Amino acid sequence: MPSTNGNIENEGYWKIVHIPDKLPIPPHLQPTVNVYASIINPKHANTLIRKLNKISLLEDLHHVKRICKRCVEGNVQLLMILCLASHDSGQLEDMPSEIAELIESYQLSTFITKVSKYPATSKEDWEEQCKLWPTSYHPPTYNIDGITGFSEENSQSILEFMKSAVDLAKSVDGQIVNAAVIVNPTSNQVVARSCDQWAEQQSQASCFRHPFHHAAMVAIENSAARDRYLFPASEPVGDNCCQADFVDSPLTVSPSKRQKINTNVEDSGIQNGETSACGSTPARPYLCTGYDIYLVWEPCIMCAMALVHQRIKRIFYAFPNPNAGALGKVMLSLQLLELIKTKCKFNRRDALQIISHL
Amino acid sequence: METCEIEDITNTDTCMKLAIEQAEHALNNLEVPVGCVIIEDEKVIAAGRNRTNETRNATRHAEMEAIDILLDQWQRNGLSNADIAQRFSKCTLYVTCEPCIMCAAALSILGIKEVYYGCANDKFGGCGSILALHTSESVGATRDEVLHGRGFKCTGGIMASEAVSLFRSFYEQGNPNAPKPHRPPAQSS
Numbered sequence: 001m002p003s004t005n006g007n008i009e010n011e012g013y014w015k016i017v018h019i020p021d022k023l024p025i026p027p028h029l030q031p032t033v034n035v036y037a038s039i040i041n042p043k044h045a046n047t048l049i050r051k052l053n054k055i056s057l058l059e060d061l062h063h064v065k066r067i068c069k070r071c072v073e074g075n076v077q078l079l080m081i082l083c084l085a086s087h088d089s090g091q092l093e094d095m096p097s098e099i100a101e102l103i104e105s106y107q108l109s110t111f112i113t114k115v116s117k118y119p120a121t122s123k124e125d126w127e128e129q130c131k132l133w134p135t136s137y138h139p140p141t142y143n144i145d146g147i148t149g150f151s152e153e154n155s156q157s158i159l160e161f162m163k164s165a166v167d168l169a170k171s172v173d174g175q176i177v178n179a180a181v182i183v184n185p186t187s188n189q190v191v192a193r194s195c196d197q198w199a200e201q202q203s204q205a206s207c208f209r210h211p212f213h214h215a216a217m218v219a220i221e222n223s224a225a226r227d228r229y230l231f232p233a234s235e236p237v238g239d240n241c242c243q244a245d246f247v248d249s250p251l252t253v254s255p256s257k258r259q260k261i262n263t264n265v266e267d268s269g270i271q272n273g274e275t276s277a278c279g280s281t282p283a284r285p286y287l288c289t290g291y292d293i294y295l296v297w298e299p300c301i302m303c304a305m306a307l308v309h310q311r312i313k314r315i316f317y318a319f320p321n322p323n324a325g326a327l328g329k330v331m332l333s334l335q336l337l338e339l340i341k342t343k344c345k346f347n348r349r350d351a352l353q354i355i356s357h358l
Numbered sequence: 359m360e361t362c363e364i365e366d367i368t369n370t371d372t373c374m375k376l377a378i379e380q381a382e383h384a385l386n387n388l389e390v391p392v393g394c395v396i397i398e399d400e401k402v403i404a405a406g407r408n409r410t411n412e413t414r415n416a417t418r419h420a421e422m423e424a425i426d427i428l429l430d431q432w433q434r435n436g437l438s439n440a441d442i443a444q445r446f447s448k449c450t451l452y453v454t455c456e457p458c459i460m461c462a463a464a465l466s467i468l469g470i471k472e473v474y475y476g477c478a479n480d481k482f483g484g485c486g487s488i489l490a491l492h493t494s495e496s497v498g499a500t501r502d503e504v505l506h507g508r509g510f511k512c513t514g515g516i517m518a519s520e521a522v523s524l525f526r527s528f529y530e531q532g533n534p535n536a537p538k539p540h541r542p543p544a545q546s547s
Contacts, residue, residue, distance in 0.1 A: 209439060224414040228413070305460035306460045309410075
C-alpha cells in the first residue's frame with residue numbers, strides 16, 4: 001500500500017493525472033471481434049431482426065449496427081450480423097442451434113467478418129471502424145472542465161480539496177481509512193465531509209461497525225441531511241419542478257394526509273412557473289447533481305454505484321484501491337449501455353486520479 | 359418499520375407478495391415502487407421499501423432500509439460483527455426488482471445466503487443484468503471485506519409482472535422529484 005505520509009506534505013509533488021480506462025490505441029489498431037454475417041433478402045430484413053433480437057442479442061456490441069448496406073457492382077446488398085463467432089476457424093460448430101435453424105429456413109450463406117469490439121471514442125476511431133462494419137458514434141454531449149488539463153486556479157482548488165480529504169483521513173489515529181469531501185465546484189463550497197465510520201467507532205471501543213458506512217456512503221448521507229435541513233419542506237427542485245410535502249411525517253402517512261399531499265402537488269403545479277422566493281438561499285439541488293467528490297482511496301463497487309445514483313459529477317481520488325478498486329469496472333459496465341450520458345451525466349472520463357509524482 | 363412474524367413461510371410467492379406490499383407502500387408515498395422482505399428461519403424479520411425521495415438520499419433503496427433495521431436491532435442487542443455475519447448467512451431476501459450494483463455489492467459484503475427478485479433491472483442490475491456480483495468473490499473496499507465478501511444464490515423472475523406494473527403506475531403518475539427533462543408528472547385534469 002502506498003504511504004499516505006510524506007508525499008502529501010509538499011503539494012509541489014502532486015499532479016493531476018487522467019486515468020483512461022484503456023491505453024490509447026491508434027484508430028487502425030482498434031480491437032475487433034469476429035461475427036457471423038450473411039447477405040439477406042431485403043424482404044426478410046424486419047422478420048430476421050425481430051427473430052434475432054430474441055435469440056441473439058449482441059450484448060457487448062450495442063455500438064455495432066446489425067445491418068450493413070453494401071454496393072457491389074451497382075447492386076445494393078443487405079448484410080446482417082447473425083451472432084458472435086468465437087474462433088477464426090470458420091467452423092460453424094460454435095453457432096447456437098436457433099441461429100443454425102434460421103440459416104436453414106432462410107437459406108442464408110454465412111461468412112465471418114470483423115467488427116470493432118469497443119464503441120468509438122473519437123471521430124477518427126469511428127471512421128476507421130466503419131471501414132470494417134458500420135457502428136454508431138455518440139460524441140460526448142457535454143464537456144467537463146479540465147479533462148485535458150485544468151487551469152492553474154482550478155488545479156489549485158482541486159489540490160486543496162484533495163489535501164483536506166487526506167488530512168481528514170490522517171486525523172483518525174493509527175488507522176488506514178478513506179475520507180470523502182463533497183464539493184459544489186461552482187461555489188467551491190464544501191457540502192459534506194466524512195471518514196470511514198467504522199474506524200471512529202472502533203476507537204470508541206465499540207465492537208460493532210456498520211458494514212456499509214464507507215466514507216463515500218456517509219458523505220452521501222451527510223449531503224442528504226444537509227439538503228433536508230436547508231430545504232425542509234416543499235421547496236421546488238431547481239426552479240422547474242414541484243415537490244410534495246411529505247418530509248415532516250415520513251413514517252406514517254395517513255390517508256387524509258395523503259389526500260393533502262395530492263392537493264399540494266396540484267397547487268404547486270399551478271404556480272410552477274414561479275421560482276419560490278427563498279432569498280439568498282441557493283436553489284435546491286437535485287441530490288448532488290453537478291457536485292464533485294474527493295476520496296483518498298478509489299471507491300469500491302458499492303460506493304461507485306452509490307455516487308452514480310446520487311448524481312455526483314466528478315470523482316477525484318488519490319490512491320487506487322489495491323483490494324477492490326472498482327470505479328473503472330462500474331463505469332465501464334454502465335457505459336456499455338450508453339445510459340450514463342443521458343441519465344447521470346457521467347461517463348468514464350470523469351474518473352480522475354491525483355497521484356503523487358516523485 | 360414494524361416486523362411481523364408469520365409462521366410457515368415456505369412458498370416464494372407468499373414471500374414475494376409481502377415484498378410487493380412494501381413496493382405498493384412506496385408507491386403510495388410517491389417513491390419508486392420497490393419493496394423487500396428478509397426471511398430468517400421461515401419468519402419475516404425485516405421489511406423495507408424505497409425512500410430515496412423522502413430522504414434525498416438516492417442510496418436508500420428497499421434493501422438498504424431492511425438491512426439497516428436488522429443491523430440497528432442486532433447492534434442494540436449486543437451482537438458482535440461475527441454474530442451479525444452469522445445471522446445474515448442464514449437470511450433470504452425477497453425483493454421486487456433485481457438489486458442494483460450498489461445493493462448487490464452490499465449483499466455480498468454482508469454474506470447473505472440467498473436472493474429472490476421480481477423483474478430485472480436493465481439499467482443498474484448487479485445480479486446479472488449489468489454486473490454479476492452474486493457470482494463474484496471480490497467485493498468490498500478493504501482486504502477484510504474482500505476476504506469475507508461472497509457470492510450468493512440468486513433467482514429472478516418471481517412475480518415479475520406485478521413488479522413491472524407497479525413501475526408502470528409510478529412512471530405514469532410521474533416522478534415529482536426528478537428535475538426536468540426527466541419524466542414530467544402526467545397532466546392532472
